[in-house]
Amino acid sequence: MSGRKPGFVDEAQAAPVAEAPRRPVLLEPLPGAPSAIEPEWAPGAVRQRVGTSSLAWLVGGVALLLLGWIGLSAVELVLAAFDRAAAYGWAASAVLGAAAAMIFWALSVEWRAWRALARVDRLRALLEGGGLEPARAAALGWVGQVSARLRDPAAARAAVGRAGSVVELRAALQLHVTGPLTEAAGQAGQRAALQAGALVALAPHPALDALLAGWRGVRLVREVAAIHGLRPGAVATWALARRVVATAAGTAGVELLTQGLSDQLLQHMPVLRHVAGAVPGATLAAVRLYRLARVTAVACSPLSGGRM
Amino acid sequence: MAGLLDTLSAPLRRVGGVAWEAVERAVNEERIHLAVTGLSRAGKTVFITSLVENLLALAGGRDTLPELRARLEQGGANRLVSVRLLPSGSLALPRFDHEGHVAALAGREASWPGRTEDLAALSLEIVLERGSAVGRVLGPRRIRLDILDYPGEWLLDLPLIGMSFAGWAEAMLARLRTPARAGAAEGFLRFLDLFDPEALADEALIRRGHALYREALEALRGRMGLRYLQPGRFLNPGPRGEVPLLWFFPVALRGSPRPGSAGALLAARFEAYREEMRAGFFEGPFRDFDRQILLVDVLGALHAGRAAFEDTADAIADLCRGLRGAPGWLGWGRSPIARVAVVATKADHVPALRREALLHLLRALTERGLEGRPGGNSDGVSLHVAASIHATRDGKVPLGGRDVEVVLGVPVGEDRARPYFVGDVPPGWPPEGFWSGDYFELPVFRPPRIEAERGVGVPHIGLDGILVALLGDLL
Ligand SMILES: Nc1nc2c(ncn2[C@@H]2O[C@H](COP(=O)(O)OP(=O)(O)OP(=O)(O)O)[C@@H](O)[C@H]2O)c(=O)[nH]1
Ligand SMILES: [Mg+2]
Numbered sequence: 001m002s003g004r005k006p007g008f009v010d011e012a013q014a015a016p017v018a019e020a021p022r023r024p025v026l027l028e029p030l031p032g033a034p035s036a037i038e039p040e041w042a043p044g045a046v047r048q049r050v051g052t053s054s055l056a057w058l059v060g061g062v063a064l065l066l067l068g069w070i071g072l073s074a075v076e077l078v079l080a081a082f083d084r085a086a087a088y089g090w091a092a093s094a095v096l097g098a099a100a101a102m103i104f105w106a107l108s109v110e111w112r113a114w115r116a117l118a119r120v121d122r123l124r125a126l127l128e129g130g131g132l133e134p135a136r137a138a139a140l141g142w143v144g145q146v147s148a149r150l151r152d153p154a155a156a157r158a159a160v161g162r163a164g165s166v167v168e169l170r171a172a173l174q175l176h177v178t179g180p181l182t183e184a185a186g187q188a189g190q191r192a193a194l195q196a197g198a199l200v201a202l203a204p205h206p207a208l209d210a211l212l213a214g215w216r217g218v219r220l221v222r223e224v225a226a227i228h229g230l231r232p233g234a235v236a237t238w239a240l241a242r243r244v245v246a247t248a249a250g251t252a253g254v255e256l257l258t259q260g261l262s263d264q265l266l267q268h269m270p271v272l273r274h275v276a277g278a279v280p281g282a283t284l285a286a287v288r289l290y291r292l293a294r295v296t297a298v299a300c301s302p303l304s305g306g307r308m
Numbered sequence: 309m310a311g312l313l314d315t316l317s318a319p320l321r322r323v324g325g326v327a328w329e330a331v332e333r334a335v336n337e338e339r340i341h342l343a344v345t346g347l348s349r350a351g352k353t354v355f356i357t358s359l360v361e362n363l364l365a366l367a368g369g370r371d372t373l374p375e376l377r378a379r380l381e382q383g384g385a386n387r388l389v390s391v392r393l394l395p396s397g398s399l400a401l402p403r404f405d406h407e408g409h410v411a412a413l414a415g416r417e418a419s420w421p422g423r424t425e426d427l428a429a430l431s432l433e434i435v436l437e438r439g440s441a442v443g444r445v446l447g448p449r450r451i452r453l454d455i456l457d458y459p460g461e462w463l464l465d466l467p468l469i470g471m472s473f474a475g476w477a478e479a480m481l482a483r484l485r486t487p488a489r490a491g492a493a494e495g496f497l498r499f500l501d502l503f504d505p506e507a508l509a510d511e512a513l514i515r516r517g518h519a520l521y522r523e524a525l526e527a528l529r530g531r532m533g534l535r536y537l538q539p540g541r542f543l544n545p546g547p548r549g550e551v552p553l554l555w556f557f558p559v560a561l562r563g564s565p566r567p568g569s570a571g572a573l574l575a576a577r578f579e580a581y582r583e584e585m586r587a588g589f590f591e592g593p594f595r596d597f598d599r600q601i602l603l604v605d606v607l608g609a610l611h612a613g614r615a616a617f618e619d620t621a622d623a624i625a626d627l628c629r630g631l632r633g634a635p636g637w638l639g640w641g642r643s644p645i646a647r648v649a650v651v652a653t654k655a656d657h658v659p660a661l662r663r664e665a666l667l668h669l670l671r672a673l674t675e676r677g678l679e680g681r682p683g684g685n686s687d688g689v690s691l692h693v694a695a696s697i698h699a700t701r702d703g704k705v706p707l708g709g710r711d712v713e714v715v716l717g718v719p720v721g722e723d724r725a726r727p728y729f730v731g732d733v734p735p736g737w738p739p740e741g742f743w744s745g746d747y748f749e750l751p752v753f754r755p756p757r758i759e760a761e762r763g764v765g766v767p768h769i770g771l772d773g774i775l776v777a778l779l780g781d782l783l
Contacts (some may be wrong), residue, residue, distance in 0.1 A: 023744060024749050027714070029724040037717055037725050038699040039656075039756055041767035043371040060747060084636055127650035239658055 012195025070113065106233065113236035116145065123302040126171055134158075135166055139173060142302060145229035170303060178301050185224045188247060192220040193286035200285045215284040220289055221296050228300035243299045244292070325738035337450045339783060341596055343645070345631070346603030347623055348460030348544070349536040351653040351696055353421045355603060356457055357394035357409040358696040358766045359775075360393070360432060365765030367391035367434075373772035379550075380436070387437040389448050394431040401593055404430035404457050411516055413697070413766070418755045420720075426547045427593055428457045436783065440633045451782055457592055461540035464623060465585045466630035468538055473575035477558035480538060484524065484558075488615035490716045492531055493524035496557070505559050505571030514555055514570060521557035533612030533747060536623040539581060553580040599778050600631065602677075604654040606670050607730070608750045614743040621673050647688040649778045650674050655769050656695035657750060658730050659713040663693045665768075668735035690777040694770035699753040703727060717753030728753075 074096050082089030102245035123142050147153035156176035156177050163169035199212045218237065225232050225240055232240055344742055346352045362372040367390050380387045396403045405428065409421045434451040468476060481500075484493045499520050503513070522542045528534040529543060537543060541554060556577040565571030602624070609620040631645065652670040655663055671692055678689055700715035705727045707714075714727040728751055734742055758766050776783075 022729075022731045023746070024748055025707075025729050026719070027707070027727040027729060030705065032722040033726070035718065036725050037699065037701050037753075037756060039701055039767040041698060043365070043374075043765055046366065046369050046371050046377055046388075139331070159487045221491075 001155055032107070046217070109231070110233040110235045113230060113232040114239070117232070117239065118238055119145070120228070120230070120300065120302050127166060127173075132166055132169065135169055136160060136163065139169060139302075141176060142229070143173075146177060146181060146227075149184060149227055149229070150177065152176070174303055178303050181301065182297050183229055184227045185293050185297035186221045186290075188220060188227065189290040191225055192223075192289040192293065196289050197286040213289065216289060217292055223290050224293055224296040225300055230300060240296070240299065244296050311612045330599075331535075333567055334657065335446055336448070337452060338452065339452045340598050340779070340782065341454045342430050342454075343594070343597040343600040344455060344457065344603065344652075345463060345600060345627065346460055347463065347605070347620065348423070349608070350460055350603040350605045352460060352603055353409065353424050353457055355428065355601070355651075356404065356455055356651065356697040357406060357413070357421065358768050359771060360406055360430065361410055362456075362765045362768060362771060363391045363432065363434070364393075368763040370763070370765050372768075373775065375772035376775045376783075377772075378779060382439055385635050387439065389435040389437055391432065391434050394433050394452070396431075397428060401427050401429040401456075403608070404428040404455070406430060414758045418757055420752070420755060423544065424457055424459045425544060427589070429456045429593065430457070445531070446569050451779070457777055458589070459502070459540065459543040459544040459546065459592075461538065462546075462585070462589060463627060464538055465537065465540045466590060469582060469625040469630070471582075471584050471591060471702070473578040474561050476538070476578065477560060477659040479562060480558040481704075483536070488532070489528060489534070492505050492527035495522040496524040499560060503559060503570070505561055505565055505574065506516075514557075514573065517557045517559075518555045522781070531747070533608065533749070534619045535609075536619045536626075539585075541585075543676040552586065553577050556581070564690075566618075569758055578695050592692045597631075597645055599775065600648045601737040601778065602674070603630070603650060604651065604670060604673060605654060605656055605750075606659055607733075609673070610669065610733070610738070611731075611748040613747050616747075617673070618739065621676060624674050625676040627676075645688075647690075647778050647781075648678075648747060649666040649690050649692055649774045650678070651692045651694050651770075651774060654750065655693045655730060656700045656753075657700045657715060657716075658693075658733065659715055661713055662730065665733040667691055667693045669738075672726060672737040680704075690774075692770055692774050692777070694774060695766070696766075696768055696771065697755050698767040698769050699755050705729075717751070720752045720754050726751075748759060 077098060078089060078092045081092035119138070119141065123135070126138050140157065142148075143153065143156050143160060147156075150156055156172070159170060159172035159176050162232045163172050196213050199216070201213060218241070219243060221241055222232055222237055222295040225237070230236070230240070344352050344356055365372045365376060367388055375386075377386065387493045393406065412419050412421065432453040432455065435449065436449045438446065438449055466494045471479075484491065484497065490497065496517070499517055503517060525537045525542055529537055539554075545554065547659050554577075559574060561571050561575070565575060604620070604624065609617045623751060635711065652666050659664055670693070674691075700717035703714050703716045705714050706712075707729055712729055714729045714732065716725045719726045732742070747749065756767055758764070
C-alpha cells in the first residue's frame with residue numbers, strides 16, 4: 001500500500017505484480033532522531049453538565065426584570081424626592097443606601113459560603129490524586145477553617161505538617177479533624193432527631209409530619225455545615241443539599257444507610273424509644289434526620305464521599 | 309407484649325436494613341464480570357491498566373475516550389458521575405497493582421509491566437446519571453466492573469480440563485512431532501524413546517523427563533514464538549512454584565497403566581493438576597463471565613512465522629470452545645457470554661493506513677474460534693484494532709527506493725527513535741507464498757512518557773470503541 005501507486009506495471013513507480021511480500025524491519029535511526037516519542041494525543045476537556053434548562057433562563061429573566069425595575073424606580077424615587085426638598089432627598093438616599101448595603105452584605109455572605117464549599121471540593125480532589133505539597137497547603141487552610149471545633153488544633157496542624165504522603169495526610173485529617181467533626185455532626189443529628197420525634201408526636205395531623213421534618217432537615221444541614229466550617233447562606237445551602245442528595249444516592253451514602261443506624265440511634269436515646277413506642281411515624285422521622293446529619297457530614301468533608 | 313416487641317424490633321430493623329440494601333442494589337447496581345482473555349504476552353495487563361487509567365481520567369473531566377463520552381452524552385450533558393477503584397474489601401485474591409503499573413509507566417525510565425505471575429483482581433465502579441426524568445427519581449446507576457488479570461499461559465489449560473491423560477498426551481506428542489517443532493523438542497523426544505511407562509516409577513527419571521519437556525516448551529515459546537503450549541503452569545508456575553503435581557510430561561500409553569508404574573504416576577499427576585486448575589482457577593475466580601475481551605497479538609504471531617501463526621489460531625479456537633462451555637467439554641454449564649470483543653493489540657506498530665488490513669487478518673485468525681457461537685457467528689461479537697498504550701508516531705522514510713509508511717518509536721534500551729516498517733500485512737489468512745521461514749520478534753518500544761500527575765489518562769488507540777461495543781447496552 002504505502003508508496004505503491006496505482007499505474008501500469010511497466011511504469012517505474014508501479015509495483016511489479018508478483019512482488020515478494022515485504023518483511024518487517026527495524027531501521028537505523030535517522031539523523032536527528034528524537035530521544036523520546038510523544039504521540040499525537042491531546043484529549044480535550046469533557047463538557048461538564050450544563051444544567052441551564054429553560055426554566056433557569058425563565059427564572060433568570062424574571063429576576064433581572066424585577067431587579068432592573070426595582071433599581072430604576074429607586075433612582076427615580078430619589079430624584080423625585082430631591083425635586084421636592086433636599087432634606088427629603090437625603091432621607092430617601094439614606095434609606096435606599098442602607099437597603100442596598102444589607103443586600104450587598106447578604107450577597108457577600110453567600111459568596112464566602114460558596115468559596116468555602118469550593119475550597120473543600122478542591123481539597124477533596126487533591127486528596128484523591130494530587131501532589132503532596134498542594135494537598136498539604138489546602139489541608140492546612142481547611143484546618144484553619146474548622147479549628148474552632150477542634151479539641152487540639154495545634155496537634156492537627158502538626159500532624160498535617162508531618163505527613164510524608166497523601167495517604168498519611170488523609171489519615172492525619174481523619175484522626176485529628178474529620179473524626180471529631182463527624183462526632184459533632186452525629187450529636188447535632190441526635191438533637192434534631194429527638195426534636196423531630198417529639199414534634200411529630202405532638203403534631204395534630206400526620207400531614208404535618210413531613211413539613212416539620214423537612215424544616216428541621218434544612219436547619220440540620222446548615223448546622224452540620226457550620227460544624228465543618230461552612231456557614232452557608234440560602235444559595236449555598238441549596239447547593240449543599242444537592243450535594244447531600246448525590247452523596248446519599250452515590251456510593252458513600254449507601255454504606256451509611258445500611259449501617260443499622262436506627263438501632264444505634266435508638267439505643268443511645270431512651271427518650272426517643274418511648275416516643276417511638278407511642279407514635280409510629282416519630283421514629284422514622286428521627287432516624288431520617290439522624291441519617292441526614294451523617295450524610296451531610298460526608299458531603300461536607302474533604303475525605304471520602306463520592307466525587308462530585 | 310411491649311417487651312416482646314422491644315426484643316423483636318432490633319432484628320426486624322436489621323432485616324429491614326438488609327432488605328432495603330438488597331432492593332437498592334437490585335435497582336441501581338449492575339455487576340459485570342469482564343473476562344480479559346488472551347494468550348501470554350497478548351497485552352492483558354497493559355490493557356487493564358490503560359483502560360482503568362483512562363476511565364478515571366474521563367470521570368475527572370478529560371476527554372480520553374471520545375466514543376464512550378459521546379455515548380454517555382445526552383442533550384449536551386455528560387451522564388458520567390464518577391469512576392472509582394473499589395477498595396479491595398475481604399478479597400481472597402491478590403489485588404491488581406494498578407497504581408504500581410501506572411507508576412512504572414510514568415517513571416523516569418518508563419517500563420512495561422513484567423510477566424504476570426499470579427491472579428490479580430480489580431473492581432471498578434462507574435456511576436451514571438439515568439437518562440430519563442422518571443429514572444432520575446431512582447438515583448444514579450452504578451455499574452460494577454470486576455476484572456481479573458492472570459498469567460496468559462494458564463488460560464491454555466482450559467482445553468485440557470475435559471481431557472484424559474492418554475488423550476492429552478497423544479494430542480501433545482502429535483504436535484511436538486510436527487516438522488516445525490521437532491527441532492526444538494529434540495531432547496525430549498529422544499528421552500521418550502528410552503522411557504518405558506510400564507516400568508516401575510522412578511522419581512529421578514520422571515523429573516528428568518519433566519525438565520526436558522519443560523525445556524522443549526520454553527524453546528518453542530522463546531525460539532519460535534509458539535503459544536499453544538500445555539500445561540500452562542510449566543511455563544509459569546505461579547506463586548506456589550514447584551510442586552510435585554507438576555512433575556509429569558506427555559507419554560504414549562498402551563492401555564491403562566499398571567498401578568505403581570511410571571505411566572500410572574504420570575497420569576495421576578496429570579489428573580491432580582487438571583483438578584487443581586479446574587477448582588482453583590476455571591471454576592473459581594474465572595467462572596461466570598458476562599462479557600469477554602479476547603486480546604490477540606496478531607502481529608507477533610504473523611512475524612513469528614507460519615508455525616506460530618497457525619499455532620495461535622489453534623489455541624484461540626480451542627480456547628473459545630472452552631469458554632463457550634460446549635456440553636461435554638467442561639463439566640459445568642455456563643451462562644452464555646453476552647458480548648465478545650476480539651481485539652488485535654499493539655496496533656501502534658502499524659501505521660494508521662494499514663490498520664484496516666490488520667482487522668481483516670484478525671478476522672481470519674479468530675474465525676474458527678468464533679464460529680459456532682450460540683446465536684450465530686457474529687452475534688454480539690465485534691472486532692477491533694487497538695493499542696492500549698500508543699508508544700509510536702506515524703512517519704515516512706525512504707526504503708528500497710521509495711517512501712514507505714513507518715512508525716517511529718524508541719526501542720527499549722536505546723535512546724533514539726528508530727523507524728519500524730511493519731512489512732506486508734495480508735488482509736486475510738496469509739497465502740502460501742507469504743511465509744519466509746524466518747522468525748522476527750516484534751520490537752518493544754518504550755512506552756511514552758505519561759504525566760506522573762494522576763487523572764490525565766494514557767495515550768491509546770481504539771479503547772473507547774471496545775468499551776462501547778462491549779458495554780454499550782448497559783450505558
Ligand atoms: N507498543 C505497545 N506495546 C504493547 C502494548 N500492549 C502490550 N505491549 C507490549 O506487550 C508486552 C506484554 O504486555 P502485557 O500486558 O504484560 O501482556 P500479558 O498478556 O499481561 O502477558 P502475561 O502476563 O505474560 O500473560 C508489554 O510488555 C509491551 O511490551 C501496546 O498497546 N503498545
Ligand atoms: Mg500480564
